[in-house]
Amino acid sequence: MPVFSIRSRPxxxxxxxxxxxASVLAVATLVTACGGGDDPAPxxxxxxxxxxxxxxxxxxxxxxxxxxxxxxxxxxxxxxxxADQRSRLVTGSTVYxxxxxxxxxxxxxxxxxxxxxxxxxxxxxxxAITVDLTLDEFSTPDAxxxxxxxxxxxxxxxxTVQPSGAITALxxxxxxxSRDIARSAIEQAFYQAVYRTVAFPDAEIGxxxxxxxxxxxxxxxxxxxxxxxxxRERDGDRLTVDVAVNQxxxxxxxxxxxxxxxLDVVTYTMAGTGTLVLDLGxxxxxxGAVTVGGEQTYSDPNGTTRLRQSTSSVVKWATP
Numbered sequence: 001m002p003v004f005s006i007r008s009r010p011x012x013x014x015x016x017x018x019x020x021x022a023s024v025l026a027v028a029t030l031v032t033a034c035g036g037g038d039d040p041a042p043x044x045x046x047x048x049x050x051x052x053x054x055x056x057x058x059x060x061x062x063x064x065x066x067x068x069x070x071x072x073x074x075x076x077x078x079x080x081x082x083a084d085q086r087s088r089l090v091t092g093s094t095v096y097x098x099x100x101x102x103x104x105x106x107x108x109x110x111x112x113x114x115x116x117x118x119x120x121x122x123x124x125x126x127x128a129i130t131v132d133l134t135l136d137e138f139s140t141p142d143a144x145x146x147x148x149x150x151x152x153x154x155x156x157x158x159x160t161v162q163p164s165g166a167i168t169a170l171x172x173x174x175x176x177x178s179r180d181i182a183r184s185a186i187e188q189a190f191y192q193a194v195y196r197t198v199a200f201p202d203a204e205i206g207x208x209x210x211x212x213x214x215x216x217x218x219x220x221x222x223x224x225x226x227x228x229x230x231x232r233e234r235d236g237d238r239l240t241v242d243v244a245v246n247q248x249x250x251x252x253x254x255x256x257x258x259x260x261x262x263l264d265v266v267t268y269t270m271a272g273t274g275t276l277v278l279d280l281g282x283x284x285x286x287x288g289a290v291t292v293g294g295e296q297t298y299s300d301p302n303g304t305t306r307l308r309q310s311t312s313s314v315v316k317w318a319t320p
Contacts, residue, residue, distance in 0.1 A: 052156070052173040057194055060166045060215045062201040068209030068231060075200040075239070076163040079129060079283040081122035087284045089114045090316040091189040094293075098308045099300075110142035112189050115320065116157070118283040128168065131283040133157040135186065145185060151177035157190060161283070166199040196290045196315040198229055198241055198276060207234050222250035223270070237280040245292050246271045254298070263298040266306065270294035276317065285317040 079085075092111035098104045115137035120129060135157060138149040155178060158171035170190055174183045201211045213227040225247045233240040247270035254263045274290030293312030300307060 052171055055170045055172070055191075057167050057170060058216045058218060059168070060199045060213050062164070062199055063212050063214075064201050064203050064205065065210040065212060065228075066208065067204065068206035070206055072204040072206040072209075074202070074204050075280070077129060077161065077165055077280050078163070079120045079131070080281050081120045083119070085118040085282050085284060086320050087116055087118055087286075088318045088320050089116065089189060089193055090318070091192045091314065093188075093192070093313040094311065096310045100305055109185065109188065110140050110145055112145070112185055113139045114186065114189055120283050127163055129161040129163065129283070131159040131161060133159070138182075138186075140185075145181060148179040148182040149185070151175060151179060152182045152186060155186060157186075159194070159283075162199075164199045164202065165197060165278075167194045167197055170194055192313055193315050195225065196243075196245070196274070196292075197285075198227070198243060198278065205231060207231055216250070217247065221254045221265075223247045224250060232275070238286075239278045239280070240275065241278065242273070242275050243290055244271070244273050245290065247292075247294075263300070263307070264303075266297040266299050268294070268296050270296075270311070274315075286319045287317060289314060289316040291315075 090111060090113045093109045095107040095109075096104050097107060114135055117134045117136065119132050119134075121132065124130060133156065135155045136153055138146075138152060140146055140149065152175050155175045156171075156173040159167050160169040160171075161167050172187055172190065174186070178186075195215070195217055199213050205211070209231045211229055213229060215225045215227070217223040217225050225245065228244045228246075230242045231239060232242050247268075249265050249268050252265050254265060256262060270292060271294060272290060272292030274288060276285050276288035276290065279286050291312065291314045293310075296309045296311065298307045298309075299305070
């Protein structure tokens with residue numbers, strides 16, 4: 001195992017620095033577990049907080065490993081325009097953190113179920129597909145979040161999707177009375193979902209085809225995400241794909257936000273699997289789930305303290 005060093009502000013006591021770094025790490029890792037996104041949510045219920053926020057999604061590249069069986073053809077989305085699709089998204093994340101022998105801390109987020117209506121407006125000459133979402137019902141086992149979500153009914157969201165299925169932008173417009181805790185939960189749910197989607201290669205493929213989707217997930221620490229996709233079944237426009245996700249850090253050193261210092265990545269594993277059912281004529285997945293989890297270890301100032309985390313996230317799609 002390599003020797004690591006941590007640089008942080010020398011004026012802060014070691015215990016205080018450890019607590020600060022642990023807190024920043026927990027929040028940042030929670031966002032990473034949810035999928036990414038560089039823009040933080042607004043922190044006060046002002047008019048600015050109800051404006052539409054557009055978040056760019058990092059580009060993807062695909063590579064075919066096995067073209068699959070004949071017949072083969074290029075797969076592209078062509079969702080029906082001006083027709084509603086009802087969908088239900090369930091997301092949740094767990095983050096458990098331990099500093100040396102101290103008691104384990106739980107920074108998990110409660111499961112959130114979002115019911116929505118998706119519509120693709122017609123008439124756009126752009127090859128990219130615009131998906132407008134109306135979020136009309138939320139549920140969660142967390143009582144505090146339940147109360148906050150009540151005012152978020154009617155919030156809007158949207159996606160910009162390439163014909164390959166690659167999502168290039170996420171838009172969120174909170175309802176005027178949305179509270180910070182609810183707005184943040186909704187944003188994290190969609191960040192998590194968009195980084196668990198599938199892009200198809202620019203090549204002809206058949207049943208049994210295997211391809212990889214490369215994408216960078218940015219959230220404090222930069223992660224390289226590789227999703228290996230297998231086309232298991234196809235019935236016309238309805239496709240069933242198996243996915244295997246693997247994430248690795250871009251660097252062994254993590255520059256923490258807010259000048260909280262740096263952490264060295266001692267170990268990092270993050271991987272998972274799932275199955276999605278896709279309809280090329282629909283804007284959103286119609287069924288399926290993907291679960292990703294792993295263990296991470298980071299070294300604290302002077303390499304004398306270790307911060308260990310166990311993280312997991314799940315994305316589920318269903319048609320009500």
